[in-house]
Amino acid sequence: MSSAEDTNNWVGKSLPRKEENRLLRGRGKFADDIKLRAMLYLRFVRSPYAHARIVSLDTSAAEVLPGVACVLTGAEIAKTTQPFIEIGPDPFAKIKDYPLAVSKVRYQGEPVAAVVAESPAEADDAAELVQSEYEALDPVVDAEKALEDKSLLHEDVGTNRVWNGVFEYGDVEGAFKEAAYVVNIDRLHFHRFSSTPLENNVVIAQWNPKDERIYYQCNNSFPSFAIQFLAAHLGVHIDRIRVETSDIGGSFGIKITSYPQMAVCALASKKAGGRPVKWVETRSEHITSSAHGNERTFRDTRVALDKNGVITALVSRHIDDCGAYPRYEPLGCVIWSQVFPGVYRFKNARIDFSQAVTNKCPVGPNRGYSRMQHLWFLERIVDICAHKIGIAADEMRLRNYILPEEFPYTTPNGCVYDSGNYPKMLQVAKSLFGWDDWKIKQAAARKEGRLIGIGIGTTLDSGTNNFGQSQIVNPFLPYSGNSQGANCKLDIYGEVVLAVGSCPQGQGHETTAAQVVADVLNVHPDLITVRTGFDTERNVHTGFSGTYASQFAVSGLSAVHGAAQKLKSEIKRLAAFALNTKEDDLEFGSGAQGPEIRAKSSGKSINYWGLSNLVNANSASLPSDLYEITLNCRYVWRAPFKVPDTKKKYGSLTLTYASQLHVAVVEVERDTFIPRILDYVAVDDCGTVINPSIVEGQVYGATAHGIGAAVMENCVYDAVGNMLTSTFSDYTPITAMNMPKVKYGHIETPSPHSYSGAKGMGEGGAAPIHTISAALQDALFANDIIIEDSFNNADSLFRAMAAKEIRHVVSIEKRI
Amino acid sequence: MPDVIEKVAIKLTVNGKAHSLEVEPRMLLVELIREALDLTGTHVGCDTTYCGACTVLMNGAAVKSCTVFAVQADGAELITVEGLERDGQLHPIQKAFGDAHGLQCGYCTPGLMLATAQLLSQNKQPSEKEIRKAIAGNTCRCTGYQNILKAIQMAAQSIKGA
Known part of the structure; x- marks a missing residue:
C-alpha cells in the first residue's frame, strides 16, 4: 500500500466492464x-428532390388531422431563429443553414416540415398529408463539377467552392529537379460511406414555458458543441439548455451533427405548449439525411522519388465534398493535416485543398475523420510508386517510414508525433501472418491464373485535437487548445462518485475511469460509482466535452486522474486532522468498514463515511482552516498546446499518434470478381494500454468498419442526386458472414505526451481500406489495373477488368 | 384512411407472463413489446429485417419483431432478453457475452443473444461457420464479430458442460 503515489494495480488489466450488467440484462x-x-x-416531411425550389408547401390537411398537435415549416422557423453558426469564414459565412429547408432544398431527404402528433402512427399519417410542389433545379452531385459553379447550391455565397487553402512546406521544386523518378497520378477518389451506428438518432426535447428552459434527452455524441450551436440558433442563454445522454448505441462521430434535429424538436415542443417531443429516426432517414463521411478526390498528383524509391516530394490538388451544408466543416479542411506526411519521412510537399458543396447529404466526422482520406491517398501513392519502380511493398515502406529513433518527430507542418515504431509493427505483423509462406502460396496461385494480392496498410490515429487548428480554416474562430473536465467526490455517506464530461457509446469509459481512480485511492474499482453518460447539469463539462477524436485515454482519463488526485489530497489533509497525525504518516486502503485512511504510527483509521461526515453533516468540530475542503473535486485537464501559425499553417495539431499496421491477402475471384479476404492481421500501438480487452475490441471494431467500407459499404447517388442505398439491404453493413478472422497483435511505445503513456485510440485510421486497396493493387497490377478508388466491390472490379481500353491514370518519368 | 381503426384483441405470453391486449392491426410486434409492455431491451436498428436488433424468440424460433405484426403473435409464447436470466442469475449466453467482451455499446446484444439461444437449442456444438451463418442476420457495428464468435463458442461449451 502506498500513499505517496498511484498504486497502479488496476490500470493495465482487462477488468470486466461495469457497463455489462445492465446491457446484458436488457x-x-x-x-x-x-x-x-x-x-x-x-415526423419529418422530406424532400424527394436533390435540388429544387419549394413552390408550395400545404400543411393544412395535416394540421386538422385528429391527434396532430402542430406542424412546423422552414419558413416559420426562419422568422424566429437565426441560421446556424458557420465555422468557415466568408464567403462560407453567408450560407444560411436552417434545420428545415426554407425556400429551396439541397439534398434528397432534406427535411422541409415537421409534424407533431399524439402517437408515432398519427404523426406518420399526418406527414403523408403534407402537400408539396417543387421546381427542380440542376443537381450537382460531383464535387469537381460543383467547382465549375454552373449551378449554385447557396446563391448568396456565389460559389460552390466553400473553402480553399494551400499547404506548402519545404523545397518542392528543388526536390522535383533532383528526383530520379517522378510518378504522376491523374485521379484518385475516396468514396462516401458512413459507419451507421446501429442505434439511429433520437431526440426528446422539452421547452418548458414556466422557466424557459430546454431539456434534451438524446444520443448526441458531442453535446458541448451542440449546445453552442443550439443556443445561438434558438436565441437562448446556453445555461438554459440541458443535454443529457445515457447509453448510446454507437456513434462513430455520426451523431455529432444531430443538432439541427435537436433544434426542430425544441421548437416543436415550444409550439405545442411545452409538451415533450420525441423524434426517433428511421434507418432510411439515417442513411439519407443524418451525416456521411467526407468524400475526397485527389487530382494531378506528382511524386518525386530518389533512386532508392525514397519519396522526396509530393504535389497534389484535393477536393473534399461536404454535401449540401458544411455543419462541422470546414474543420475537415485542416484536420487531415494532423497526419500530413502519414508515417513517412518526406519533407517537401504542396497540397492545394478545396472543399465543395454538392446536392448530397451533409457530411459529419465519421470514424477516422478527414485523416483516413489523406492516409489512404498516401498509402495509394506509396503502393503505386512501389509497383511502378519495382520495389516490394514492404521494402518500399521500410525505406520511407519515419525511423524509431526519430521520435518525437516533427512533421513538415509542425505536428509532433509522440512515439512509434513502424518497422517493428511490420515485423510483428509479418510473423503473425506467415509472410514468407504467403509469398510462396501467392506465387504458386498466380501460376494457376489466380489473382491474389498481399497488401500492407500503415496508418495513424491522431488523438486529442488542438482546436487552435480551427483558426487555420478561419482565423476569427475563438477556439484553441483542448480540455476535459471530471468531478470526483466522496458523497455524504462516503461513496466515491465520479462524473466525466464524455458521452461514451460502447468504449467502456465507466470501467477505465474506475480503474484510474481505483489506483489513485487504492480501492477496488467496484467501489467507485461512475456516472453514466453526459449531463450538462453535472457541471463537469468544458467547451470540448463529448466523445470524439480518439482522446478519452488522454483528455478524459487525465481529467479523471486530476480530479482523483485532488480528492486524494483533500482526503489526506482532512484525515491528518482527524487522526491527529501528519499527511506522510497516512496510507490509503480498505478495512472492515470499507475504504479508509490509516495512520501508520498509531494504527488508528477513519473510513470514507467518517471523513465525509466531518465535511458534510458533522462539521462543528472542523477547524475553519479546513473549511475549503469540500471532498467534491472538479478538475479540468488542459492540453499543452499553442495556437498554430495560421499563415504558414504550421503547429502542433494533435497530442498523440496511435498507429496501426494491417496486412491482408485478398483474392479477386476469376468468375465472380468478388474480392475475398483470405488472411488478415491487425497490429496496433496505442502506447500504454489501460484495459487490453477494451483496446483489442476497439481494434476489431475499427477493422470491421474499414473492411466494410473497402468492399461493401458505399453511399451511392445517381446522376440527379437520388440516394440509391437508403436501407441496410442496399447499404449492406458488414455481417459475420463477410468479416474475416482477424489476427491481432500489438506493441507499446508509451507516449511522452500523456501522464500515463497512453494514446487515444479507437478510430483506427481506416487501416483496412488502405490495406485492401494495396492488396487489390498487388493482385491486379500485372493486369494493368490501378486501384483508383477506395471502394472496390465485385461490380467495380468487374468493370475495371472488363474495360476494353487500359486507363492510363499513372505515368512514370525515369531520370536515371 | 378510415377515421377509426378497429383494434384487435390478442393474447400472448411474454417471458412466462400472460397478456391480453387490444392492438391496432398495423402495430408491429416490436412496438407491442417496447411500447405496450415496456420491455425496452428489444431494440430497433433498421426497420427492414436486416440488422436483427429486434430479434426475440417466438414459440422457440428467433424472429425479427420489426417485421412481424403484433396480431400475428396472437397465442404465441415470446422470450425477450429480459426473460433470459433465471432468479437473478445470468443465462450462460449472457455470461459468455460478458466474459468474452462480446459487446461494446450493447445495442445489438439482446438480439444476438436470442439468435444464439435458437442456434444452441438446435445445435449443441456449432462450428465457427455454423455460428457465423446463425448470426448472419444480426448486425453489430462495434465488435467486428470477433468476440461475439468467441462468446457463442464459450456459451456452447458452458451449456454442454452443465
Missing part, C-alpha cells in the same frame, strides 16, 4: 427507451 437505458408524460411524436 436494462440499458437508450434514448428511445425514455417515455415521458404527455409526450408527443415528431
Whole structure:
C-alpha cells in the first residue's frame, strides 16, 4: 500500500466492464427507451428532390388531422431563429443553414416540415398529408463539377467552392529537379460511406414555458458543441439548455451533427405548449439525411522519388465534398493535416485543398475523420510508386517510414508525433501472418491464373485535437487548445462518485475511469460509482466535452486522474486532522468498514463515511482552516498546446499518434470478381494500454468498419442526386458472414505526451481500406489495373477488368 | 384512411407472463413489446429485417419483431432478453457475452443473444461457420464479430458442460 503515489494495480488489466450488467440484462437505458408524460411524436416531411425550389408547401390537411398537435415549416422557423453558426469564414459565412429547408432544398431527404402528433402512427399519417410542389433545379452531385459553379447550391455565397487553402512546406521544386523518378497520378477518389451506428438518432426535447428552459434527452455524441450551436440558433442563454445522454448505441462521430434535429424538436415542443417531443429516426432517414463521411478526390498528383524509391516530394490538388451544408466543416479542411506526411519521412510537399458543396447529404466526422482520406491517398501513392519502380511493398515502406529513433518527430507542418515504431509493427505483423509462406502460396496461385494480392496498410490515429487548428480554416474562430473536465467526490455517506464530461457509446469509459481512480485511492474499482453518460447539469463539462477524436485515454482519463488526485489530497489533509497525525504518516486502503485512511504510527483509521461526515453533516468540530475542503473535486485537464501559425499553417495539431499496421491477402475471384479476404492481421500501438480487452475490441471494431467500407459499404447517388442505398439491404453493413478472422497483435511505445503513456485510440485510421486497396493493387497490377478508388466491390472490379481500353491514370518519368 | 381503426384483441405470453391486449392491426410486434409492455431491451436498428436488433424468440424460433405484426403473435409464447436470466442469475449466453467482451455499446446484444439461444437449442456444438451463418442476420457495428464468435463458442461449451 502506498500513499505517496498511484498504486497502479488496476490500470493495465482487462477488468470486466461495469457497463455489462445492465446491457446484458436488457436494462440499458437508450434514448428511445425514455417515455415521458404527455409526450408527443415528431415526423419529418422530406424532400424527394436533390435540388429544387419549394413552390408550395400545404400543411393544412395535416394540421386538422385528429391527434396532430402542430406542424412546423422552414419558413416559420426562419422568422424566429437565426441560421446556424458557420465555422468557415466568408464567403462560407453567408450560407444560411436552417434545420428545415426554407425556400429551396439541397439534398434528397432534406427535411422541409415537421409534424407533431399524439402517437408515432398519427404523426406518420399526418406527414403523408403534407402537400408539396417543387421546381427542380440542376443537381450537382460531383464535387469537381460543383467547382465549375454552373449551378449554385447557396446563391448568396456565389460559389460552390466553400473553402480553399494551400499547404506548402519545404523545397518542392528543388526536390522535383533532383528526383530520379517522378510518378504522376491523374485521379484518385475516396468514396462516401458512413459507419451507421446501429442505434439511429433520437431526440426528446422539452421547452418548458414556466422557466424557459430546454431539456434534451438524446444520443448526441458531442453535446458541448451542440449546445453552442443550439443556443445561438434558438436565441437562448446556453445555461438554459440541458443535454443529457445515457447509453448510446454507437456513434462513430455520426451523431455529432444531430443538432439541427435537436433544434426542430425544441421548437416543436415550444409550439405545442411545452409538451415533450420525441423524434426517433428511421434507418432510411439515417442513411439519407443524418451525416456521411467526407468524400475526397485527389487530382494531378506528382511524386518525386530518389533512386532508392525514397519519396522526396509530393504535389497534389484535393477536393473534399461536404454535401449540401458544411455543419462541422470546414474543420475537415485542416484536420487531415494532423497526419500530413502519414508515417513517412518526406519533407517537401504542396497540397492545394478545396472543399465543395454538392446536392448530397451533409457530411459529419465519421470514424477516422478527414485523416483516413489523406492516409489512404498516401498509402495509394506509396503502393503505386512501389509497383511502378519495382520495389516490394514492404521494402518500399521500410525505406520511407519515419525511423524509431526519430521520435518525437516533427512533421513538415509542425505536428509532433509522440512515439512509434513502424518497422517493428511490420515485423510483428509479418510473423503473425506467415509472410514468407504467403509469398510462396501467392506465387504458386498466380501460376494457376489466380489473382491474389498481399497488401500492407500503415496508418495513424491522431488523438486529442488542438482546436487552435480551427483558426487555420478561419482565423476569427475563438477556439484553441483542448480540455476535459471530471468531478470526483466522496458523497455524504462516503461513496466515491465520479462524473466525466464524455458521452461514451460502447468504449467502456465507466470501467477505465474506475480503474484510474481505483489506483489513485487504492480501492477496488467496484467501489467507485461512475456516472453514466453526459449531463450538462453535472457541471463537469468544458467547451470540448463529448466523445470524439480518439482522446478519452488522454483528455478524459487525465481529467479523471486530476480530479482523483485532488480528492486524494483533500482526503489526506482532512484525515491528518482527524487522526491527529501528519499527511506522510497516512496510507490509503480498505478495512472492515470499507475504504479508509490509516495512520501508520498509531494504527488508528477513519473510513470514507467518517471523513465525509466531518465535511458534510458533522462539521462543528472542523477547524475553519479546513473549511475549503469540500471532498467534491472538479478538475479540468488542459492540453499543452499553442495556437498554430495560421499563415504558414504550421503547429502542433494533435497530442498523440496511435498507429496501426494491417496486412491482408485478398483474392479477386476469376468468375465472380468478388474480392475475398483470405488472411488478415491487425497490429496496433496505442502506447500504454489501460484495459487490453477494451483496446483489442476497439481494434476489431475499427477493422470491421474499414473492411466494410473497402468492399461493401458505399453511399451511392445517381446522376440527379437520388440516394440509391437508403436501407441496410442496399447499404449492406458488414455481417459475420463477410468479416474475416482477424489476427491481432500489438506493441507499446508509451507516449511522452500523456501522464500515463497512453494514446487515444479507437478510430483506427481506416487501416483496412488502405490495406485492401494495396492488396487489390498487388493482385491486379500485372493486369494493368490501378486501384483508383477506395471502394472496390465485385461490380467495380468487374468493370475495371472488363474495360476494353487500359486507363492510363499513372505515368512514370525515369531520370536515371 | 378510415377515421377509426378497429383494434384487435390478442393474447400472448411474454417471458412466462400472460397478456391480453387490444392492438391496432398495423402495430408491429416490436412496438407491442417496447411500447405496450415496456420491455425496452428489444431494440430497433433498421426497420427492414436486416440488422436483427429486434430479434426475440417466438414459440422457440428467433424472429425479427420489426417485421412481424403484433396480431400475428396472437397465442404465441415470446422470450425477450429480459426473460433470459433465471432468479437473478445470468443465462450462460449472457455470461459468455460478458466474459468474452462480446459487446461494446450493447445495442445489438439482446438480439444476438436470442439468435444464439435458437442456434444452441438446435445445435449443441456449432462450428465457427455454423455460428457465423446463425448470426448472419444480426448486425453489430462495434465488435467486428470477433468476440461475439468467441462468446457463442464459450456459451456452447458452458451449456454442454452443465
